[in-house]
Amino acid sequence: MLHGMQSLDDVALAFQKTCRRFTREHIEPFAHEWEEAELFPRELYGQAAAAGILAAGFPEDCGGTGKSTMLPLLALEAMIWGGSTGVVAGVSSHGIALPPIVNLGTAEQKQRWVAPVLRGEHIAALGITEPGTGSDVAGVRTRAVRDGDTYVINGAKMFITSGCRADFVTVLTRTGDDPHGGLTFFVVERGTPGFSVSRALKKTGWRASDTAELAFQDVRVPVGNRIGDEGSGFIALMQNFQNERLALAFMGHATAEVALHDALAYARERIAFGKPIGKFQAIRHKLAEMATQVQAARAFNYSVALRCEAGDVDVSHVSMAKNFSARVANEVCYEAVQILGGAGYMRESRVERLSRDARLLPIGGGTTEIMNELIARWGLGL
Numbered sequence: 001m002l003h004g005m006q007s008l009d010d011v012a013l014a015f016q017k018t019c020r021r022f023t024r025e026h027i028e029p030f031a032h033e034w035e036e037a038e039l040f041p042r043e044l045y046g047q048a049a050a051a052g053i054l055a056a057g058f059p060e061d062c063g064g065t066g067k068s069t070m071l072p073l074l075a076l077e078a079m080i081w082g083g084s085t086g087v088v089a090g091v092s093s094h095g096i097a098l099p100p101i102v103n104l105g106t107a108e109q110k111q112r113w114v115a116p117v118l119r120g121e122h123i124a125a126l127g128i129t130e131p132g133t134g135s136d137v138a139g140v141r142t143r144a145v146r147d148g149d150t151y152v153i154n155g156a157k158m159f160i161t162s163g164c165r166a167d168f169v170t171v172l173t174r175t176g177d178d179p180h181g182g183l184t185f186f187v188v189e190r191g192t193p194g195f196s197v198s199r200a201l202k203k204t205g206w207r208a209s210d211t212a213e214l215a216f217q218d219v220r221v222p223v224g225n226r227i228g229d230e231g232s233g234f235i236a237l238m239q240n241f242q243n244e245r246l247a248l249a250f251m252g253h254a255t256a257e258v259a260l261h262d263a264l265a266y267a268r269e270r271i272a273f274g275k276p277i278g279k280f281q282a283i284r285h286k287l288a289e290m291a292t293q294v295q296a297a298r299a300f301n302y303s304v305a306l307r308c309e310a311g312d313v314d315v316s317h318v319s320m321a322k323n324f325s326a327r328v329a330n331e332v333c334y335e336a337v338q339i340l341g342g343a344g345y346m347r348e349s350r351v352e353r354l355s356r357d358a359r360l361l362p363i364g365g366g367t368t369e370i371m372n373e374l375i376a377r378w379g380l381g382l
């Protein structure tokens with residue numbers, strides 16, 4: 001069942017074991033309770049940091065374990081077995097919030113904002129999407145205007161993971177009129193006057209993660225909160241998207257694998273008409289198709305991630321990985337619920353939760369339609 005793992009080195013395999021142990025001890029026993037409460041305790045960040053999960057893949061000068069594409073992906077893949085994508089998304093929101101600071105920030109900014117998050121002391125969120133724009137990033141309207149040694153920020157951000165309790169948000173703003181060249185990142189810290197959470201949003205799935213709408217009203221931040229030069233935001237964001245999409249791809253194949261695991265176990269045990277339901281051709285063929293989809297998605301994701309690790313980032317392949325995995329996760333979860341019958345529709349069942357969680361995968365981090373645009377443009381030259 002573990003195709004692709006033969007490509008991992010000893011460090012990665014050891015890390016994978018650590019992540020699995022962490023999931024068994026710190027996520028799995030509590031996931032249902034946290035999902036029902038629509039939140040997980042802040043202590044989990046400290047526990048994930050202690051296990052080396054938060055620092056995995058970040059450069060050493062920021063307090064990380066050394067640059068790696070693969071290690072954070074392995075952590076996500078392992079944590080999905082805890083049965084709540086919301087927990088995974090919440091505990092790993094730093095994975096999208098920190099890279100702009102790592103890639104563009106000064107040494108002082110990295111020590112001030114990145115290192116405490118990797119130690120599990122602070123929570124970071126990324127603010128790109130707005131009430132009026134998501135896919136069309138060039139439509140960002142939140143504006144930062146320079147005023148002496150400060151910038152004044154006005155606008156709003158929407159659907160921000162960890163937004164309610166983040167200690168800071170890495171916010172994409174407009175500092176110039178050029179659609180792409182006028183975008184710049186800033187760090188806005190909690191407690192800054194004018195910065196507030198407008199709403200905690202209720203969701204179909206990912207319930208244990210907090211998702212916020214944020215407001216910025218004459219928020220004044222020092223020039224030192226600007227990340228990189230004015231206008232450097234768009235390219236940094238495009239780099240960030242590749243990691244985020246690979247992360248969602250790994251979450252997708254892992255989701256499908258967990259759903260397959262639970263459906264298979266049920267098909268072996270559940271008796272109908274005098275035999276286990278897995279003996280009916282209609283069910284065993286479903287399981288055979290599901291297993292094929294899981295293998296194909298995982299093998300492709302591993303191959304794309306290992307190429308990215310080697311410095312060969314192919315935008316169209318990353319987009320294909322994200323789309324294919326998102327589809328596999330949704331199809332496999334759908335069939336897993338079907339195989340569990342009524343039990344699969346109950347809130348305490350892991351496949352019920354994962355089937356709701358999976359619906360986000362074709363939407364977040366760039367929709368299926370936007371991925372197909374990228375594949376057509378960069379992969380097919382259309």
Ligand SMILES: Cc1cc2nc3c(=O)[nH]c(=O)nc-3n(C[C@H](O)[C@H](O)[C@H](O)COP(=O)(O)OP(=O)(O)OC[C@H]3O[C@@H](n4cnc5c(N)ncnc54)[C@H](O)[C@@H]3O)c2cc1C
Nearest residue numbers: 126127128129133134135159160161363364365366367369
């Ligand atoms: C649970 C959750 C967590 C999230 N976390 C974060 C976060 O932490 N930070 C953050 O910044 N954002 C976050 N998002 C936002 C997410 O990235 C956006 O929802 C996503 O990018 C889509 O944007 P949108 O919702 O504005 O949809 P829109 O861009 O309005 O798209 C609506 C529909 O139109 C389609 N469409 C748009 N343009 C085209 C086109 N050119 N061609 C074809 N079809 C098109 C889309 O594919 C989609 O089907 C989160 C969203 C959710 C639901």
